[in-house]
Amino acid sequence: MKNKLALICSLFLITLFLCALFPQILTPHGFDQQFPQALLATPSAQFWFGTDELGRDLLARILFGARVSLGCALLATAIAAFFGVLYGSLSGFAGGKTDQFLMRILDILYSIPDLLFYILLGLFLGRTFWGMLFALSALGWVNVARIVRGEILKYKEMPFIESAEALGLGGFRILIRHLIPQTTGPLTVTLLFQIPTVILAESTLSFIGLGLTPPYSSWGTLAHEGYQALRFYPHLILFPSLFIFAVIFSFQTIGNRLMEKK
Amino acid sequence: MISSLFRRLAISLTTLLAVLILTFLLLHTIPGGPFDQERVLPPEIEQNLYEKYGLQRRGDENFWVWFGKDLKSYLSYLTRGQLGPSLKYRDRDVSEMMARAIPPSAQLALYSLVLATIGGFFLGLCSARRPNGWPDRLFSFMSSLSVSLPGFVKAVILVMIFSFWLVWLPPALWEGLSYRILPVITLSATPTAYFIQLTRSGLLTQLKQDFIRTARAKGVPERTVLLKHAFKNVAQPLLTVLGPTAAGLITGSFVVETIFAIPGLGRHFVTAIIDRDYFLVMGITLFYAAILIVLNWMVDVGYLWLDPRMRKGVNRG
Numbered sequence: 060m061k062n063k064l065a066l067i068c069s070l071f072l073i074t075l076f077l078c079a080l081f082p083q084i085l086t087p088h089g090f091d092q093q094f095p096q097a098l099l100a101t102p103s104a105q106f107w108f109g110t111d112e113l114g115r116d117l118l119a120r121i122l123f124g125a126r127v128s129l130g131c132a133l134l135a136t137a138i139a140a141f142f143g144v145l146y147g148s149l150s151g152f153a154g155g156k157t158d159q160f161l162m163r164i165l166d167i168l169y170s171i172p173d174l175l176f177y178i179l180l181g182l183f184l185g186r187t188f189w190g191m192l193f194a195l196s197a198l199g200w201v202n203v204a205r206i207v208r209g210e211i212l213k214y215k216e217m218p219f220i221e222s223a224e225a226l227g228l229g230g231f232r233i234l235i236r237h238l239i240p241q242t243t244g245p246l247t248v249t250l251l252f253q254i255p256t257v258i259l260a261e262s263t264l265s266f267i268g269l270g271l272t273p274p275y276s277s278w279g280t281l282a283h284e285g286y287q288a289l290r291f292y293p294h295l296i297l298f299p300s301l302f303i304f305a306v307i308f309s310f311q312t313i314g315n316r317l318m319e320k321k
Numbered sequence: 322m323i324s325s326l327f328r329r330l331a332i333s334l335t336t337l338l339a340v341l342i343l344t345f346l347l348l349h350t351i352p353g354g355p356f357d358q359e360r361v362l363p364p365e366i367e368q369n370l371y372e373k374y375g376l377q378r379r380g381d382e383n384f385w386v387w388f389g390k391d392l393k394s395y396l397s398y399l400t401r402g403q404l405g406p407s408l409k410y411r412d413r414d415v416s417e418m419m420a421r422a423i424p425p426s427a428q429l430a431l432y433s434l435v436l437a438t439i440g441g442f443f444l445g446l447c448s449a450r451r452p453n454g455w456p457d458r459l460f461s462f463m464s465s466l467s468v469s470l471p472g473f474v475k476a477v478i479l480v481m482i483f484s485f486w487l488v489w490l491p492p493a494l495w496e497g498l499s500y501r502i503l504p505v506i507t508l509s510a511t512p513t514a515y516f517i518q519l520t521r522s523g524l525l526t527q528l529k530q531d532f533i534r535t536a537r538a539k540g541v542p543e544r545t546v547l548l549k550h551a552f553k554n555v556a557q558p559l560l561t562v563l564g565p566t567a568a569g570l571i572t573g574s575f576v577v578e579t580i581f582a583i584p585g586l587g588r589h590f591v592t593a594i595i596d597r598d599y600f601l602v603m604g605i606t607l608f609y610a611a612i613l614i615v616l617n618w619m620v621d622v623g624y625l626w627l628d629p630r631m632r633k634g635v636n637r638g
Contacts, residue, residue, distance in 0.1 A: 167336050169565070172609060174572040178594055179347040259471050263572075266473045267579050267591055282473065286580075289477065290485065300474040308469040315465075 065316040068309035075306065079125035088116035090123035091274045099292050108298045111284060117295065120276055121302055127277040129306070131192050132257040136250055138196040143203025144239060144246070150204065151211030152234050162208070168201045177264055186272050191264070195257050206249045210242040251314035255307040262303050278303050329621060333614040340610045341603070345395065348599050349388050354379065355408040355597040374408060376599075395603065404607075405600035409593070415604040419586065423608075425495045426585035429577065430570045432501060433509035437566070440509070441516020442559075446547060448517065449524035457521070464514030472576045476507045480580075493582040504581045508573045512566045519562065523555035557627055564617045571609055 078085055086107070088094075094106075094114040102109045108117035150161040177194050184190035214220065215238065223233050258278075264270050265279025266286070276284075278299045285296030356362065356370045371378045375394035377387055398405040404415035448457040467475070483503060484492035491500050527533060528551060536546050574587035582588075586605055593601040 163332065167339065172568045172571040172613070174575055175590075175606065175609065178591070179344065179351070182351045182594065183347055255469070262471050263473065263576055266471070267576060269591075269595075286473070286477065289481070293481065296477060300471075300477070304470050304474065307471075308465070311465065311469055 061316060061319075065313050068312045071305065072309050072313075075125060075302075076129065079122055079129060082119060082122040085122065086116055086118045088119045090119045090276075091115065092119070099288070099295075101292075101294060109292075109294045111295060112288065117281075117298055120281060121278065121298060124276050124278045124281055124299070125302070127188060127271065127275065128258055128261060128279070128303075131188065131195060131261055131277070132254045134192055135196040135199055135257045136253045138192075139199030139203050139253055140246070140250055141200075142196075143200035144207050144242070146200060147204035147207030148211050148234060148239055148242075151208035151215065152230070152238065154212075154215075158208075165201055165204060168198060169205075173198050173260065174263060177260055178269055181264060181269055186270065188271065188275070191261060191271065191277075195260055195264075199253055199257060202253065203246070203249055206245050207239075207242050210245055211238050214238055214241045248314055248318050251310055251317065255310040258303065258307055258310075326618075326621065329618060333618065336614060337607070337610055341607060342392070344606045345392055345599075345603060346388065348597070348602060349384075349391065351597065353597055355599055357597070374406060374600075391599075395600070398600075404604040407598055407601050409596045409598040409601070415600050418589065418601065419604055419608065422584060422586045422589050425583050426574055426578070426587060428501070429504055429508060429574060429583065429585060430567075432505045433512070433570060433573075434566070436505060437509040437512035437516055438559075441513045442520050444513070445517040445520025446524065448521040449528070450547075452525060460517055461521075464517050467510040467514040470510075472507060472511070472573050473580060475510055476503070476577060476580045479503045479507060493580075495581070495583045495585075500581075504577050504583060507581075508570060508577050511573070512569060515562060515566070516559065519558050520555055523558055524551055527551040527554050553627060557624070560620055560623045560627065563620050563623075564613065567613060567616050571613075 082090075088106075092115065094100075094110060094116070096114070097106065097110050098114045099112055100106055100110045100114075106116050106118065108121065110116055111120070146161065150158045153161075176198060180194035180197055181191060184193050220233060220237060223237050228236075261270070261277060262279030262282065265277050266283045268283060270280045270283070271277055273280075281299035282296050282303070285292070285294075285299060288295050355376075356367055362370075368378055375397070377390045379387055395405065404419070407413045407415055407418060410418070444456075444460045448454075448460050451457060470478075480492045480503065483490045490503055492503070494500055495504075524547070533546060533550060536550050537543075541550070571587070574585065575591055576587075577583070578585045578587040579591060586608070589601065590605045593605065
């Protein structure tokens, strides 16, 4: 049952990625193409998800928004993985005073409300794709670093590391070839949970009106636009929200499944 | 033990200073200033405005010189025990604005925290009593749903059902008890889910321990076993997440207060950033940081209370 659910979630994500890359499969309309004769249309055969107040196809906008939301989440997670592994492994490997100092910094960063930082950084870096991306990457590595450091500490004292030392391998080589590969399991799970966190942060940031500027849109900005017409055109907020939910749920289900398997 | 608590206090104050400088720096790097308007002001008037508030206009000088001057004048407000004037609302003090905005925010956060703690604990208890029974499955499904839904979607769903469709509860503002219900439910949903999971997994590990078997064997009632013997050991992980939970409540309040039009700190914070109201942003940021620091400190004291082993100065791992 749980395996099946995780499988369905993976299939959904793969399909979504393909559709985001090739939106022509599902809709012939462009994301910024306007249909003045069909403003705020409800879902129909021509516009599966309806249109917004400028007569743009919502399905096309959601698929285009998927590139932004998913692309941002994946890239931000990749950046978080890189810096997290770097910081965490160095901290764990160095040990002692250095480790304690580096962990103190993490404690401080951990207790900052993340959205506060994303808002300020997002404004500083500009409301573009890259600006959002770097703002959202700024704190993501903290969690990764904690996990990696814990794992490194666990394996550092093990006999196979001792034997590597006895063979005369340098510290750097031991770290790269023998210690960091040990962390892959927990790291994968952490990263799988990191992706939905970024999607959530991005959509929240966009929803309070600090996301991408038009005509570009992420799922959060689409939901933000839909919220303004909530009373009379609920389909405008329904579909973007549904996609945000489905993607976060999928990543979390897969992550949970991997964690239980371990 | 006492000295370690004081060392933490010193670290906390350093953190506060670091947050202050970092936020002030970020604010200065954002394009646009507090007195930018759609109509361009004559340079002399703008100059006077800046001078009135003890700030500098960004001229040709070095960024750091400019930043340093502004920081100095902000610090001089702080050393006089003031949070400075609002740059956007004329003749209003930041402290006065915050004093008015804190009660709604504090109520919202406190109600949500209480609801999440009590609700999460009892639902987790129900789940752990019979693992994989129907309450367990229901609650775990509900919590995975709640974690996957962004706050604004939860708010919208609740508003559509209870305000538009059933017309039971008001969709916005913060006037009386009925206005509190939807925002509090929205804000507490995610922490409740985490508390359910933590309580459940914590209790399940505890219930397998030998001392629980002994307690049961000597005829201690099941309720006492759960609430007294197992609970104290489960409370510790709950305490650990209190810090991140508080941070999450603050983050969540930005969205909840914006959607439900609650005149609280979170909403002020978002608009103050857009308005580049430097002093208001700083005031609210410092307040948030101070709360989080105090909370983390209380968590540490809570550890000592829950686990007597730490009182003897044994390092906590």
